[in-house]
Amino acid sequence: xxxxxxxxxxxxxxxxxxxxxxxxxxxxxxxxxxxxxxxxxxxxxxxxxxxxxxxxxxxxxxxxxxxxxxxxxxxxxxxxxxxxxxxxxxxxxxxxxxxxxxxxxxxxxxxxxxxxxxxxxxxxxx
Numbered sequence: 001x002x003x004x005x006x007x008x009x010x011x012x013x014x015x016x017x018x019x020x021x022x023x024x025x026x027x028x029x030x031x032x033x034x035x036x037x038x039x040x041x042x043x044x045x046x047x048x049x050x051x052x053x054x055x056x057x058x059x060x061x062x063x064x065x066x067x068x069x070x071x072x073x074x075x076x077x078x079x080x081x082x083x084x085x086x087x088x089x090x091x092x093x094x095x096x097x098x099x100x101x102x103x104x105x106x107x108x109x110x111x112x113x114x115x116x117x118x119x120x121x122x123x124x125x126x
Contacts, residue, residue: 002026002115004034006096009120012086020081020120022096033057033099033106034079035113036070038092038122045095049081050106059106064090086124093119 008020024031035050049060049070058070069082079096097113099106107113 002028002031002098004096004098004115004117006094006117006120009094009122011123011125014087014124014126016086016124017082017084018086018122020083020094020096020122022079022081022117024077024079024098024115028077030102031077031098032102032104034072035097035099035106035108036079036081037095037097037110037113038090039095039119040092043092045110047108047110048094050099050108051079052104052106057105059108083122086122088124088126091122091124093121095119 003026004024006022032053036048037045038048039045051058051070067085072079096117098115100114101112
């Protein structure tokens with residue numbers, strides 16, 4: 001089995017930046033596409049960004065495109081989410097997960113992911 005742990009969340013002001021990290025452990029040879037999702041209070045969990053195994057396919061939700069950047073360092077089994085120009089509407093718990101389908105490309109469907117982390121809180125004040 002593979003496990004992931006997120007880190008890097010915090011309380012920031014609008015316009016600030018944060019970098020989230022997601023480190024995998026266990027059967028990391030089974031890790032291909034990884035995704036970031038977020039869930040705000042009272043709302044459904046939604047796709048934020050995803051990256052395939054070699055970084056050739058990166059996808060973003062429209063709401064974060066041009067502000068967030070996803071990357072990965074396979075030598076460290078870690079995926080990053082650089083978040084710039086944060087807005088209050090970005091406030092949520094951010095989760096990392098591993099694509100269970102072993103697809104070569106990014107999937108945005110929550111059902112395709114497993115090995116969810118415990119999440120890291122991002123709070124953006126106005």
